[in-house]
Amino acid sequence: MKKFLTIILALVMILCLAACGSSQPAGTKDAAEAPKGGTGNLVLYSSMTEADLDAMLGAFAEVYPDINVEVVNGSAGELVTRITGEAANPVGDLVWGGMADSDGTKNAEIFEAWISEHDAENPENFRSKNGLYSMEHLSTVVFCVNTELEKELGLDIKSYEDLLDPKLKGKITTADPNSSSSAWNNLSNIFAVYGNDTEETWDYIEQLMPNLVQLGSSSQVFKQVQQGEYVVGLTYEDGAVGLLRDGATNIRLQYPTNGTSASVFGSALIKNGPNPENAKLMIDFLCSAEGQNAIAAKQGGTLRYTNSGFKMPENAWLTPSEEITWAFRDVEYLTANKTAILERWNELWAKVGGTVVQ
């Protein structure tokens, strides 16, 4: 019996080795013939959600039906790490999602210094600041409020001051600004509203912190609010609005009445990718007004695009820009002082916030 099993095991192993010998890594096939634009393969690294990807790929396929797109998912950090690791022999062509204006030039090693011509069609403060990302959508700071719990507590949450209510102790979620771009987005907005690095700003933060709970994941910030675990989530509109689109009835999106602002996100071309021409086609598509309008129509208006020619579709899930109070965010200042700001946040958090160190 033992001998029989050993032989079977050996045969299985040989078969398996043969099987994995024949699987080729993506991209090596294409190295032989450089594809012209419009046909061939494309490898997209993306952190966007299912609905956004389906809409974008659907709209893209209508214009370029002969390009075969393969998607690799991951969070922004994971994708950057993967691209860095693959740098000697790149497999991916471009990135969509997670590449924010606050990154500065930190990813200059892995992305080509190429931006789409459509980037110039964006309003001035939404244009590419680093020559690596072609900017195409906004992620605006918003409160995700659980309406049932809000009613139970007898609150009406509209502004930053409303968040300081003692009834909200331990009931407001945020992600960790050290590791999450949406948490940094929210922190940047507090600076935009109360002033850059003023005592007023840090006083407010110190008062807010006891009410805060830090979660490890940006998407959990709004999901747990919908689940009823927390009352308010300091989050981003394109994440939270997905819940409304999927049928959630117990949450609402509240843009802080003090003023809100947005991080600008873009798409980037990976250095020495296997299909650069196709990648440029996709980036151009993402940044053009026609492309953005086509995708938004499929999405139902759940993403706010940047091109001046973009118009939010009728009956969009998101509130139109005209109805929102905007605050000015000094992105250059924040990016330059990010390390110092985060250090002060961490110290304050260890003193006042949720970390339990005995």
Place this chain on the structure above:
Amino acid sequence: MESKKKLELWTAVSIVMFLAFLLFLAYPMFGLLKQSIMSADGKITLEQFTKFFSKTYYTGTILNSMKVTLSVTAVSLVLGIPFAYFYSFYNLKGSKLLFVLAILCCMSAPFIGAYSWVMLLGRSGVITQFLKSTLGIQIGSIYGFNGILLVQSLKFFPLVFIYMNGAFKNIDNTLLEASANMGCTGVPRLFKIILALSMPTILAAALMVFMQAFADFGTPMLIGEGFQTFPVLIYNQYLGEVGTDYNFAAALAVIAIIVTAIVFFFQKWGTSRFKFSMNALHPVEKKPAKGVIGVVMHLYCYLLTAIAFMPQLYIIYLSFRNCTGAIFKPGYSLVNYEVAMGKLLGRSIKNTAVMGIISLAIIIIIAVIIAYLVVRRSSALNNTIDTIAMLPYIMPGAVIGLSLLLAFAKKPFALGGTMAIMILALVIRRLPYTIRSATATLMQISMSIEEAAISLGASKLKTFVRITVPMMANGIMSGAILSWVAIVTELSSSIILYNNRTITLTMSTYVAISRGNYGLAAAFAAILTVVTALSLLLYLRITKSEDVRL
């Protein structure tokens, strides 16, 4: 003359092992870790380490991790040892079912397991609401220290169970009969004889639980709620979106390795003081579980398993619910499974099986060789090999994946995106389980049997293959089972190594979650549970027919 030739065989094996480890383990690790003593512009400095120790924000995480991990280890031992005792010494009804369920408990992929607990026991959790509305009981929060302790203990006690089961099977019945003759039975015998004899395994199990609990970042990320642990810090530094600093991250990884090394040597010292050897010429016979005590035993085992298995059951239930994106709707259907089939379900299953079997085979062979080298041919070289092999254990899988990618994506190897690099990551990460159990088992086997074989004319190699290995079989299989479960649920190293060609079931689950499609994720996770359960039943079938009893 003959012994000199055989000595050289084993020395050659030693050297080959050492070189293999240097290439596949030390070289990638070193490439990453050398950045820990450099600053951003490439100068040699210790500023990364001073940065870590200067802030309570950072040092606090190690304290938190130590506190929670030591507690989890203690609780897992307390839960797991009685479980193993009842299972090994008494005939429990439905023991096969218990075995399969217990192992399934320790195999929840990081994110979805913790998420399920939140859905059950969170503030608005299903059970929380039920207890509040029906029974008026307000249970504590699942978040923070207590939550992590609960979730991890329930997840890791099966590790203790598996190890102890292997050890108990090797205890010689004559020793138990002798102690009964001298008037020592029941509980005193449990402590004085049985536990004392299986001390190497207890320590091995404790070490495994400690290492796994320490390195687990999925659970604290989701239910830590501000209780920052160390691996979350490392993960964020390497894979965070904001301000990733590879130099600082490397320093963190080095500190983690030092902590591991200390714990590991501590355990090695402890184990060396409990060296017993026996041969299972008369393995323990299971007694029937009678009377009140029998009922208590059954109750304990089943209740514990049921509680630990709850999140998995809930996920299976969720997979049949209608779901749009992250919102579960009323009504049941098979829609999630239909969608799964369109999302590479077949390929995920095939890849999981293929990579799993190959990795496991490689691991078993290497582990047995290393165990032999360390126990029978103890030398500085072999101990070094042992230590190097244990190192990957404390490193987050993501770091291992990254180091392998950086080292082997380059031209002479060009392994980026292949199945080979994923298998390499699996082997490196999961080797320690099997090594530890093989080593512990070998320590329990007396040299006298091997010497008898040699004096009867068998060569050392023949003795090894025909006598020693079969005697180790129980210990090897128990370690192999754990390696198998860990391989099949591997996530963190696969995250940056996979692509759509090499995607596994666990990766499909993770992709579904990160794309915000929870129903689909539940379907994949449920299928993973079923596939693992089937493989475990197959294993039980095989070992039954093997019946390795000398």
